Amino acid sequence: MVDIPYDRIADIPPAEVPDVELYHPRSWWTRYVFSQDAKVIAIQYALTASAIGLVALVLSWLMRLQLGFPGTFSFIDPNQYLQLITMHGMIMVIYLLTALFLGGFGNYLIPLMVGARDMVFPYVNMLSYWVYLLAVLVLASTFFVPGGPTGAGWTLYPPQAILSGTPGQDWGIILMMSSLILFIIGFTMGGLNYVVTVLQARTRGMTLMRLPLTVWGIFTATVMALLAFPALFVASVMLLLDRLLGTSFFMPSLVEMGQLSKYGGGSPLLFQHLFWFFGHPEVYIVALPAFGIVSDLISTHARKNIFGYRMMVWAIVAIGALSFLVWAHHMYVSGMFPQFGYFFATTTLIIAIPTAIKVYNWVLTLWRGDIHLRVPMLFALGFIITFVNGGLTGLFLGNVVVDVPLSDTMFVVAHFHMVMGVAPIMVVLGAIYHWYPKVTGRMLNDVLGKFHFWVTFLGAYLIFFPMHYLGLLGVPRRYFELGDAAFIPPSAHSLNAFISVVALTVGFSQMVFLFNLAWSLFKGKASGGNPWRATTLEWQTPETPPGHGNWGKELPVVYRWAYDYSVPGAEEDFIPQNQPPRATQVVQGAAS
Amino acid sequence: MAETALTHPAEAPGRLPGWRGIAADWASDQRAFKNVSWGKAMMWIFLLSDTFIFSCFLLSYMTARMSTTVPWPNPSEVFALNFAGKQIPLILIAIMTFILISSSGTMAMAVNFGYRRDRVRTSALMLVTAAFGATFVGMQAFEWTKLIIEGVRPWGNPWGAAQFGASFFMITGFHGTHVTIGVIFLIAIARKVLRGDFDVERRGFFTSRKGYYEIVEIMGLYWHFVDLVWVFIFALFYLW
Numbered sequence: 131m132v133d134i135p136y137d138r139i140a141d142i143p144p145a146e147v148p149d150v151e152l153y154h155p156r157s158w159w160t161r162y163v164f165s166q167d168a169k170v171i172a173i174q175y176a177l178t179a180s181a182i183g184l185v186a187l188v189l190s191w192l193m194r195l196q197l198g199f200p201g202t203f204s205f206i207d208p209n210q211y212l213q214l215i216t217m218h219g220m221i222m223v224i225y226l227l228t229a230l231f232l233g234g235f236g237n238y239l240i241p242l243m244v245g246a247r248d249m250v251f252p253y254v255n256m257l258s259y260w261v262y263l264l265a266v267l268v269l270a271s272t273f274f275v276p277g278g279p280t281g282a283g284w285t286l287y288p289p290q291a292i293l294s295g296t297p298g299q300d301w302g303i304i305l306m307m308s309s310l311i312l313f314i315i316g317f318t319m320g321g322l323n324y325v326v327t328v329l330q331a332r333t334r335g336m337t338l339m340r341l342p343l344t345v346w347g348i349f350t351a352t353v354m355a356l357l358a359f360p361a362l363f364v365a366s367v368m369l370l371l372d373r374l375l376g377t378s379f380f381m382p383s384l385v386e387m388g389q390l391s392k393y394g395g396g397s398p399l400l401f402q403h404l405f406w407f408f409g410h411p412e413v414y415i416v417a418l419p420a421f422g423i424v425s426d427l428i429s430t431h432a433r434k435n436i437f438g439y440r441m442m443v444w445a446i447v448a449i450g451a452l453s454f455l456v457w458a459h460h461m462y463v464s465g466m467f468p469q470f471g472y473f474f475a476t477t478t479l480i481i482a483i484p485t486a487i488k489v490y491n492w493v494l495t496l497w498r499g500d501i502h503l504r505v506p507m508l509f510a511l512g513f514i515i516t517f518v519n520g521g522l523t524g525l526f527l528g529n530v531v532v533d534v535p536l537s538d539t540m541f542v543v544a545h546f547h548m549v550m551g552v553a554p555i556m557v558v559l560g561a562i563y564h565w566y567p568k569v570t571g572r573m574l575n576d577v578l579g580k581f582h583f584w585v586t587f588l589g590a591y592l593i594f595f596p597m598h599y600l601g602l603l604g605v606p607r608r609y610f611e612l613g614d615a616a617f618i619p620p621s622a623h624s625l626n627a628f629i630s631v632v633a634l635t636v637g638f639s640q641m642v643f644l645f646n647l648a649w650s651l652f653k654g655k656a657s658g659g660n661p662w663r664a665t666t667l668e669w670q671t672p673e674t675p676p677g678h679g680n681w682g683k684e685l686p687v688v689y690r691w692a693y694d695y696s697v698p699g700a701e702e703d704f705i706p707q708n709q710p711p712r713a714t715q716v717v718q719g720a721a722s
Numbered sequence: 723m724a725e726t727a728l729t730h731p732a733e734a735p736g737r738l739p740g741w742r743g744i745a746a747d748w749a750s751d752q753r754a755f756k757n758v759s760w761g762k763a764m765m766w767i768f769l770l771s772d773t774f775i776f777s778c779f780l781l782s783y784m785t786a787r788m789s790t791t792v793p794w795p796n797p798s799e800v801f802a803l804n805f806a807g808k809q810i811p812l813i814l815i816a817i818m819t820f821i822l823i824s825s826s827g828t829m830a831m832a833v834n835f836g837y838r839r840d841r842v843r844t845s846a847l848m849l850v851t852a853a854f855g856a857t858f859v860g861m862q863a864f865e866w867t868k869l870i871i872e873g874v875r876p877w878g879n880p881w882g883a884a885q886f887g888a889s890f891f892m893i894t895g896f897h898g899t900h901v902t903i904g905v906i907f908l909i910a911i912a913r914k915v916l917r918g919d920f921d922v923e924r925r926g927f928f929t930s931r932k933g934y935y936e937i938v939e940i941m942g943l944y945w946h947f948v949d950l951v952w953v954f955i956f957a958l959f960y961l962w
Contacts, residue, residue: 153930250760253929318771326764329754338749356767360774364782367892376877377888379786392877395790395884400782407778 152679153252164260166252167678168237171259173569175233178259182266183226189218191637198630200611208610209297212281215608216298217272219284220306223412224313225266227554231419232317232355233262235561236324236348238569242668243345245333245686245708247679249323258323261316268309275301283608285409288380288401292373294387307370314359314366324352333667335688339443340707342666342692343436346443347422350450351415357454358411365404372396402464406457413550414453418446420557421488424510426692427560428492430664431507432499433703435693437491445484445491452481462530463537471530478528482521489518500696500703505579506662509560512587513553520549523598538608541601544594552590559586559643566647567661571674572654578646582639589636596625665704666692765940769947776951779896780958783889787962795881797960800869815960818861819952822901825854826949829942836938841915844938848912851945855905862898866891890959897955900948904941911941 155161165171193214196206206214237255241248249255272279280298282291290296292303328341328349341349368379372393380401381393429436436442458466458474492514501507523545527533536542559582566574601607604617612618612626660669672682686708694705738746748754755763787794798811805813832847873880874887914920914933923932 151931251764251929253931318768322764322768322771325767326760330752330758330760330763332752334752337751338754356771357774360771361778363775364778367896368782371876371888371892375888377892378877378884379782379888395786395792397785397789400785404778404782 152247154678164256166248166256168241168249168252168255169569169676169680171255172234172237174259175229175237175262176235178263178266179226179229179234182221182270183230185270186218186221186226187637187640189214189221191634193218194630194633196610198627209281210278211610212283212608213279213297213302216281216284216286217269217279221269222551223284223416224310225269227416227550227558228317228355228412229262229313230558231416231554232324232348232352233259233320235344235419235423235565236352237320238565239344239668240324240327240348241331242671242676242680243342243666244328244331245336245667245681245688246327246331247681247685250326250331251323254319255323258316258318258320261312261319265309265312265316268305268312272298272302272305272309275305277301280306285402285405286369287405288369288372288396288398289382289384289393291369292381293384293391303373304370307366307373310366311363311370314363317355317359321352321356324348325356333685333688336667336707339440340688340691342422343425343439343442343446344419344422344666346446347418347420347425350446351418354411354418354450354453355415358408358415360408361404362408365401365408368404369401399461399464399466402461402466403457406460407454409460410457411450411453413546414449416550416554418450420513420554421446423561424513424557425488425492425495426664426666427506427510427557427564428495429693429695430564430662431504431510432496432501433695434495434499435691435695437494437497438487439691439693441487442491445487448484449481452477452484456481459528459533462533468530475528475530479525482525485521489514489521504563504662505574505576505583506560506564508580508583508587509556509563512583513556513560516548516556516587516590517553520545520547520553524549535604536601538606539601540597540605540607543607544597544601547594547597548590552594556587559583562647564662565668566650567657567674568668568671569675570651570654571657572650573657573661574650574654575646578642582643582646585639585642586636589632589639592632593629593636596629600625663702663704665694665706667707670706670708759934759936761936761940762943765943769943772947776896776954779893780954783885783893784958786885786889787883790883790885792883793881794883795879795886797962800874800881800886801865801960812960814861814865815956818858818865819956821854821861822858822949822952825851825858826946828854829945833939833942836915836935839921839935841918841921844935845912845916848908848915848938848941852905852908852912855901855908855945859898859901859905862894866894893955893959897948897951900951904945904948907941908945911937 153166155165155167160166162170165174192203192206193211195203196211196214237249240246277298277300280286280291280296280302282296282298282303286303286306292299296303298306328345332341368377371377372379372381376392378393378396380398381391381396382398383394384391425436425442455477456474458470459478462471462474496511523541527536527542527545563574563579566572600622603619603622605612605622612623657674659671659674662669667686667688668676670686671677671680687710688707689710690705690707692707694700694707696703697705799809801815802809802811803813804810828847828851832844832851835843835847869887869890874890876888876891878884879887914924915935915938917924920933920935920937925932
């Protein structure tokens with residue numbers, strides 16, 4: 131009998147932190163609707179985000195119909211096309227991905243993974259969801275107001291965002307700004323909870339360096355969001371004042387509809403600086419949780435410890451910090467002082483280093499692993515490939531001289547859809563397949579899952595690879611139709627039609643996934659508590675799905691890091707984080 | 723809410739020197755900040771986030787002021803009051819600043835008495851703080867009224883750049899909102915202190931959690947932050 135070695139550095143006497151006082155719901159309403167339980171709030175967040183995300187998916191179908199078959203669909207006019215673009219982008223980036231990763235996965239996984247009974251302030255956490263829901267409703271209401279939603283593009287650049295002639299100038303832009311302000315208020319309430327829970331409410335033995343990378347990713351992204359959303363908040367307030375009160379923060383004097391407008395002396399560039407000071411970190415607010423989750427999926431399904439855990443953590447933190455220094459690489463062509471471009475190009479390319487470290491570490495984790503090609507693993511592998519793809523085109527766009535000709539072409543569209551559209555969505559889907567058994571106690575159907583993966587993965591490539599080519603040809607983004615231009619060959623038009631057909635196919639194949647979610651809820655195979663034989667705490671709960679308070683009478687005690695897979699000499703190929711060292715007995719000679 | 727941690731990080735085996743030691747301390751068991759309760763940690767992080775909001779407001783205002791081609795109205799003249807036939811520059815702002823800084827003093831004393839469990843003095847000092855805050859907001863309302871009568875609007879003013887009025891109303895309005903929220907919470911907490919909620923561990927109406935005297939200190943953190951922000955607004959808007 132030999133003890134399995136474990137990391138003793140953090141073997142500090144335990145803090146005597148008293149157990150948490152839990153809020154106990156007394157009625158159906160406070161249990162399932164106005165619930166203060168992070169797990170219920172997480173599901174509420176996830177369902178709301180998915181619902182509005184489906185709206186955005188339908189908007190993208192309409193856009194593809196117009197682009198692929200211009201002139202065929204009379205119900206889409208140029209104004210509506212701009213509205214489709216705007217709402218698709220804004221919903222996908224903020225109301226779906228940010229809310230789903232932080233509000234959904236964050237709420238569900240953080241307390242379980244750090245061994246807490248709930249978030250630190252459940253009441254504030256509940257308010258966070260309801261304010262988010264209000265923001266979503268305000269956003270959705272813009273579809274029904276006179277003039278419709280704003281068509282300013284998801285970046286909402288003034289002056290055109292609030293000038294007449296831009297669709298949604300009367301109501302859409304006002305409600306969009308109000309919705310963003312509400313979203314930020316709601317997010318702040320949730321975000322403070324996530325950060326404090328990770329920092330101050332971990333269970334005994336759970337040092338920061340034993341946290342699963344999922345928690346590290348969500349935690350860092352939340353800290354970034356708390357520091358980046360203020361810039362969007364301020365920009366929204368100021369743009370709202372420009373529109374409602376006639377201030378001129380962002381509005382230069384210009385001629386509007388043949389008449390000199392009432393505005394004058396403002397700086398449109400100021401908005402862009404504020405917007406991208408939020409907007410670039412936002413990319414990593416979406417990407418870092420994906421990085422974290424994918425690390426855990428790969429490690430679990432390759433039955434191997436994550437390669438270079440410490441480097442992975444520092445890479446997440448470094449990416450988070452660096453992403454605040456790169457915002458103006460979105461503004462190379464916007465009339466900023468040109469030599470700023472050198473600085474921002476340099477910082478942009480430096481981010482490639484920690485990102486590359488992460489990609490190498492994922493690949494090295496896979497190397498000689500016992501890889502199980504289960505659905506979550508397929509999506510994780512799909513993420514790595516897609517992310518590398520999108521990241522490499524990011525190197526093109528990060529360089530000023532290469533970016534200038536590629537700006538505002540389909541190349542940019544292809545780049546950011548690869549890197550922050552498809553790649554995080556791959557992780558979202560993989561994570562749903564991975565944690566669905568914990569949330570519901572049932573497995574998702576495997577055959578439907580594999581079908582879903584292959585259609586989504588191959589389809590994404592068929593959609594976005596040709597877009598790079600279109601961009602290199604010079605096909606502009608945001609155009610309602612291409613018309614007859616000498617530099618656009620006829621093949622580009624047929625390529626557009628091809629992309630549209632694939633996009634619609636992939637879009638409809640998501641219905642298979644929705645069916646799978648609903649069907650498995652009732653008919654899925656019972657999963658048991660730990661179907662993937664994973665080490666992290668959420669799989670060690672006494673009940674599945676975890677009950678109120680997550681853990682029974684006693685909080686778990688953590689003895690090891692989250693990645694004890696295939697430890698030589700251990701009986702099983704995984705050792706849960708809460709397994710005491712003495713209980714892990716080694717069968718002598720098993721390894722020889 | 724968990725009571726302030728009772729942690730006394732004893733001599734841990736194998737303390738590491740230098741930066742590795744700092745990182746190890748931060749990453750250590752259960753709590754990154756020992757002896758810091760959840761509520762206090764949350765308020766600090768919120769204030770960090772709020773700092774970014776005010777910074778963005780002030781930087782935007784400074785950008786507008788520096789880039790405008792029209793002259794910026796002279797704050798010393800705009801914010802002058804006529805006392806006994808003499809124009810005294812910034813006199814109202816000076817009094818407002820003095821009042822707000824004084825309120826920080828009474829708040830600090832309230833925190834002190836809070837930890838001594840002196841219910842009456844704590845709540846009295848908190849109410850004094852709230853009164854100072856309300857006075858500040860009242861004087862701000864007076865200042866707004868005066869400027870509006872003189873023709874200052876968010877979209878223009880008689881003396882120069884339109885961004886003057888826009889920035890002024892936006893920034894002082896946002897700060898004034900913070901002070902007003904602070905006053906409301908000060909009164910609510912003062913009432914709880916006076917009623918002895920924190921001695922009998924009465925549960926909150928909304929959260930149904932027990933409260934602790936520490937909430938006075940957390941309230942103080944917010945209040946001092948709002949005062950500190952005012953110092954920056956005073957320096958960057960009025961004195962520039």
